[in-house]
Amino acid sequence: MGWTDLKISRVGLGTWQFSETWGLVNYDAARNVIAKAIEVGINFFDTAMVYGKGLSEEFLGKALKELNVPRDDVVIATKIPGEFLNPDDVFRAVDKSLKRLGVSSIDLLQLHWPPCWHNYPTASYARALERLVAIGKIGFIGVSNYPVALIEELRSYFSFTDIVSMQYRFNLLERWAEVELIPYAEANDLTFIPWSPLAKGALTGKYTPENPPQFTDLRSGEAVFYLENFKKTSDLINALKKLADKYSKTPAQITLNWLLKYSPTMVPIPGAKTPDQVLENAGAVGWELSYEDWRLIDELSKSIKITYVTW
Numbered sequence: 001m002g003w004t005d006l007k008i009s010r011v012g013l014g015t016w017q018f019s020e021t022w023g024l025v026n027y028d029a030a031r032n033v034i035a036k037a038i039e040v041g042i043n044f045f046d047t048a049m050v051y052g053k054g055l056s057e058e059f060l061g062k063a064l065k066e067l068n069v070p071r072d073d074v075v076i077a078t079k080i081p082g083e084f085l086n087p088d089d090v091f092r093a094v095d096k097s098l099k100r101l102g103v104s105s106i107d108l109l110q111l112h113w114p115p116c117w118h119n120y121p122t123a124s125y126a127r128a129l130e131r132l133v134a135i136g137k138i139g140f141i142g143v144s145n146y147p148v149a150l151i152e153e154l155r156s157y158f159s160f161t162d163i164v165s166m167q168y169r170f171n172l173l174e175r176w177a178e179v180e181l182i183p184y185a186e187a188n189d190l191t192f193i194p195w196s197p198l199a200k201g202a203l204t205g206k207y208t209p210e211n212p213p214q215f216t217d218l219r220s221g222e223a224v225f226y227l228e229n230f231k232k233t234s235d236l237i238n239a240l241k242k243l244a245d246k247y248s249k250t251p252a253q254i255t256l257n258w259l260l261k262y263s264p265t266m267v268p269i270p271g272a273k274t275p276d277q278v279l280e281n282a283g284a285v286g287w288e289l290s291y292e293d294w295r296l297i298d299e300l301s302k303s304i305k306i307t308y309v310t311w
């Protein structure tokens with residue numbers, strides 16, 4: 001992970017799915033997903049304080065305990081929301097997170113998004129976070145959804161540590177992060193963690209514009225599934241399906257492999273609702289798209305212009 005000695009699997013597991021928002025609120029179902037991840041060699045787990053208001057952290061901590069996974073065998077990454085970055089609340093929020101996860105230290109604490117509504121001074125929460133690293137309650141600090149200028153400011157306030165990772169929306173349909181953020185991660189030896197790497201399922205090929213999905217979860221408001229946008233994805237999805245046949249893989253695996261080939265700093269964290277999805281997503285690793293096929297997808301993907309003005 002980043003410039004550290006920590007070894008993380010090439011693909012991690014996103015666990016936002018364990019929440020009302022995504023609909024997986026049954027502990028046994030979540031445990032099965034986590035068990036499969038461990039079984040196939042995934043050791044990097046991404047959760048957040050806000051996912052199910054702590055439910056995801058609770059499920060993850062409980063399952064890892066029940067599955068007797070040695071603490072050092074996994075890297076637990078959680079996130080603190082911008083609203084909790086008031087320096088006093090940083091300690092309170094991390095204490096609660098540690099309790100929910102049932103651990104004595106968080107391997108990676110990511111700043112989920114900047115405190116845009118509250119304007120807590122960057123210097124003050126940087127200091128609080130660094131105290132938690134000094135005391136050993138946090139292993140490393142990462143950022144998510146932070147612009148480069150604010151990352152620079154944050155880093156300037158650390159006295160002995162630095163960030164190790166950057167987490168942003170990045171997938172074949174939504175590539176804004178490649179302009180400034182991915183180059184910044186590469187230049188600074190930081191792990192780049194793309195969230196929604198499958199565009200929330202749109203890139204798996206199971207949903208089609210001809211038969212558009214009727215979601216009851218957060219995806220009912222997701223721009224990529226807005227019909228005007230989703231229709232634009234047909235050529236890309238058909239190409240993913242063709243390549244899936246050619247490589248004896250699935251469209252999801254082609255999609256994730258494209259990300260892995262994009263940059264060695266890239267560690268996608270696809271969310272999964274079933275053990276089969278975990279298995280499939282882990283199968284994105286250990287083989288490589290040819291340069292020509294990587295380029296083919298690259299070009300098709302670049303030609304798609306998603307609009308976020310959906311109402």
Ligand SMILES: NC(=O)c1ccc[n+]([C@@H]2O[C@H](COP(=O)([O-])OP(=O)(O)OC[C@H]3O[C@@H](n4cnc5c(N)ncnc54)[C@H](OP(=O)(O)O)[C@@H]3O)[C@@H](O)[C@H]2O)c1
Pocket residue numbers: 013014015016017022046047112144145167168194195196197198199200201202204206252269270271272273276277278280281
């Ligand atoms: N930092 C941030 O602000 C932020 C924001 C969003 C997400 N994240 C993190 O990133 C993770 C992943 O992002 P995401 O959950 O938004 O989107 P995603 O990983 O692109 O999509 C996940 C969804 O795709 C479907 N899916 C997954 N694997 C599949 C497979 N092999 N075959 C078919 N369908 C499959 C599943 O839904 P269905 O089966 O219902 O289709 C699953 O819930 C989250 O869990 C979370 O940890 C972070």
